[in-house]
Amino acid sequence: MSSQIEEYGNGQCVDSQAFELADVVAAGQPRVLRGLCRDWPLVQAAYQSHSAFAQALAALDSGAAVDVLHLPPEANGVVGYNAVGDGFNYQHFKVSLTDVLTRLAAFSRSQGVVPGVALQSALITECMPAFVANHRMPCLPAAVLPRLWVGNRVTTPAHFDVSHNIAVAVCGQRRFTLFPTGQVANLYIGPLDFAPTGAAITLARPDQPDFDRHPRLREALDNAVVAVLEPGDALYVPPLWWHQVESLDVLNGLINYWWMPPPPASGMDALLLARLALHSLPAPLRENWRALFEHYVFGDSDAVAHIPKQQRGVLGEQDSQGAATLRERIRSAL
Numbered sequence: 001m002s003s004q005i006e007e008y009g010n011g012q013c014v015d016s017q018a019f020e021l022a023d024v025v026a027a028g029q030p031r032v033l034r035g036l037c038r039d040w041p042l043v044q045a046a047y048q049s050h051s052a053f054a055q056a057l058a059a060l061d062s063g064a065a066v067d068v069l070h071l072p073p074e075a076n077g078v079v080g081y082n083a084v085g086d087g088f089n090y091q092h093f094k095v096s097l098t099d100v101l102t103r104l105a106a107f108s109r110s111q112g113v114v115p116g117v118a119l120q121s122a123l124i125t126e127c128m129p130a131f132v133a134n135h136r137m138p139c140l141p142a143a144v145l146p147r148l149w150v151g152n153r154v155t156t157p158a159h160f161d162v163s164h165n166i167a168v169a170v171c172g173q174r175r176f177t178l179f180p181t182g183q184v185a186n187l188y189i190g191p192l193d194f195a196p197t198g199a200a201i202t203l204a205r206p207d208q209p210d211f212d213r214h215p216r217l218r219e220a221l222d223n224a225v226v227a228v229l230e231p232g233d234a235l236y237v238p239p240l241w242w243h244q245v246e247s248l249d250v251l252n253g254l255i256n257y258w259w260m261p262p263p264p265a266s267g268m269d270a271l272l273l274a275r276l277a278l279h280s281l282p283a284p285l286r287e288n289w290r291a292l293f294e295h296y297v298f299g300d301s302d303a304v305a306h307i308p309k310q311q312r313g314v315l316g317e318q319d320s321q322g323a324a325t326l327r328e329r330i331r332s333a334l
Contacts, residue, residue, distance in 0.1 A: 002224035005178065005235070007032040014234075021139035024236050025164060030178050030225060031236045037168045038232035040135045042253070046171035046231040050108070050251040053171040054101045057150070057253065060128035065094040066148075071116030077154045077247075078205075079118065079196050088196040090116075097127050097150070104152055108250040118151035120197075124255070140166070140257055149254040151247055157201040158187055158244040162267060163260040165237040169229035172249030176235055177206055177226050179242040186220035187242060192272065206244055265327060273330075 008014060008024060013035030024031050037043055045056040069090040071077060082089050100119045107114040124131050124146045137146070150171075158179060167176070179187060187202045195201055204214040211218055227235060228248075237243055239260065247254075278289050296303050296315070304315045314326055 002177065002221055002226045005030050005032050005176070005225045005227040007034055007227075009034075013038065016136075016138055019139050021166075021236075025238075028238050030227075030238060030241060032227045032229070033166075033234040033236065035232050036234040037135070037137075037170070037255075040168075040170065040232065042131075042135065042170045043232040046253070050171065050249075053253065054105065054251065057128070058098050058101055060130050061097040062127055062129060063096050063098075064127045066097055066100065066119050066122040066127050068093045068095055068100055069116070069118040069120060069154075071118070071154070073113040073115055075116060076113070077116040077152070079116075079154065079156050080201070081190070081196060090118075090196070097122070097148075100150060104150070104251055107152060114152070116152060116154045118149070118154045118156075120149055122148040124148050135255070137166070137168075137257060140259065144257050144259040146255050146257055149252075149256065151252055152250050153252075154247050155207065156197055156245045158206060158242040159195070159197055159199040159201045160240050160242050161199065161237070161258060162239055163258040164239055165256055165258050166234055167229070167237065167245075167254055167256040168234045169231050170253040170255055171231055172247060172252035174229045174252060174254060175226065175246040175248060176229065176237075177224050177244040177246075178237065179206075179220050179224050181240040181242065183220045183223055183242060186216040186218075186223075188214050188217065192268075202242070202244070207246065265323070273334075 006029065008019075008031045011032075011034055014033045016036050016039075019033070019036065024033075042053065042056055046053040069079065069092060071079065071090045075089045078089075080089050081087070097119070100117065104117055107117065127148060131146070135146075137144070158177070160181065167174075187206075188204045189200050190203045192200045204210070204217045206217065206221060206224065209217050209221065229235060274293075278286055281289070304312050307315065309316060316322075318326060
């Protein structure tokens with residue numbers, strides 16, 4: 001059903017000093033970057049043992065509180081909604097990184113199904129600032145800050161980020177299943193504004209498909225691409241690509257980097273506003289608006305080439321002042 005994510009350089013180890021990220025970003029497709037961070041000290045510790053990795057991570061702990069999800073055993077490690085759907089299936093705590101590692105060590109020695117633990121999106125400059133000195137990402141500006149993810153066997157359902165993303169496995173294996181943005185109708189996405197991960201997630205299970213309940217999921221899986229990352233491997237995930245992430249070991253670590261040139265407005269805000277304004281209109285009128293959006297927003301041709309630049313108004317390129325004025329105009333109209 002699914003295929004493998006293409007590997008940069010035909011799967012050869014990537015030289016982090018010579019690697020040109022711009023070429024990968026310009027292609028707009030996910031790429032596996034094998035061995036990009038193989039020389040990181042944390043990765044070297046992980047190849048010794050889980051214990052060595054945990055000790056190396058704890059040595060970097062600043063003591064700052066981090067966000068941690070605790071899932072009951074019956075959740076089978078899958079982050080999601082509760083049985084009713086009016087809440088989430090985990091408890092949220094703020095503890096130190098060392099506390100998380102202690103809890104994970106205890107669960108790793110337990111028999112049977114254990115609770116899921118997921119430290120999520122901790123800003124490394126706060127929780128382990130010494131990391132940056134010996135763990136470089138030369139292909140990104142220093143202003144792009146790394147984030148830490150640590151846990152046991154936990155699955156984050158398919159969701160998307162609006163930013164570019166490089167995810168680096170530093171301990172354990174991680175399976176990434178990616179879907180093109182256009183598979184949104186086949187992924188049975190939940191609420192946009194009430195989601196357990198902060199971003200809307202699929203309500204289906206691509207890893208355990210129920211085609212009777214979610215028949216269109218078959219089409220999504222036919223278009224999916226998959227990669228399993230080992231410590232030191234990285235994955236580039238383009239903006240808006242759906243991605244499900246499965247941590248496959250009793251101890252897993254990942255570092256990720258999100259970045260995006262600041263847009264004049266949020267694409268998600270535009271989506272929500274467009275739905276509010278247009279979704280309930282009669283079908284013929286929606287089609288008329290679709291034509292205008294295609295022409296002015298999504299079309300490949302220059303929709304305003306025939307208008308002199310000085311006369312293009314809101315259709316022209318906007319400087320910071322012009323963008324602020326336009327945002328205020330939109331705000332005042334709501």
